[in-house]
Amino acid sequence: MTLYDKIIALYPELTTQDFITVITLQNDSDGKGDYIKEWNHPTLPRPTEEQLA
């Protein structure tokens, strides 16, 4: 399951627009994988490492 899939499973109400305006998932092509670059959602808290494990 990708990071994106995990976040959607946690917050199914998130929309495609949310991942443009308030959430940035990023991969620096350095072998370290996807990560949350920015989380600025007005109501949903940033997932914890445990939630994304």
Add this chain to the structure above:
Amino acid sequence: MSVKLQAPLGGSVELSPANTASNYTLTVPARTGNVAVDGPAFYGHLGSNQSVTSSVATKVQINVEVFDTASCFNNTGSTVGSIPAYAFLPNVAGYYQVNYSVYSLNAMNAMSARLYKNGSVYAWNEAYGGGSYSSSAGNSILVYLNGTTDYVELYCAITGTSPAFFGRVDLTYFSASLIRAA
């Protein structure tokens, strides 16, 4: 015959004509400013398709250099000197014309090509495919780079099934050139 202009710090700038039997005229504009000569320029493209995760802004692996006049572009996945992976870090301060385009290999819902400067988004362009079409997103923009630490990179996010960047010279590319010295 050349003309040598002495600089206050002791150095000099020499104006020297090319060795030719013909006569040429260099007209200098009636204005104050700097002359940009032989500034850094590069052009690179994605060499093979790059699969990515949907909705994740992923650095485009511009791994094929067409030209890189001042060795200021890093076409590898590791930092070289002070140049981050797949980044352009010019050694001349000034204003750069930056051009980029990313093409989606497969049909997608939406995509956004993003120019990053020093790790943060500088410019952003989107395209939509409605899940049925592939497309490209890109831009042409001016960026000031300080010639020592400033660098630019290309990222892209695609939302869709089996998202990937199309690795072809005419479809996914990144270039920059100095147009005005600082």
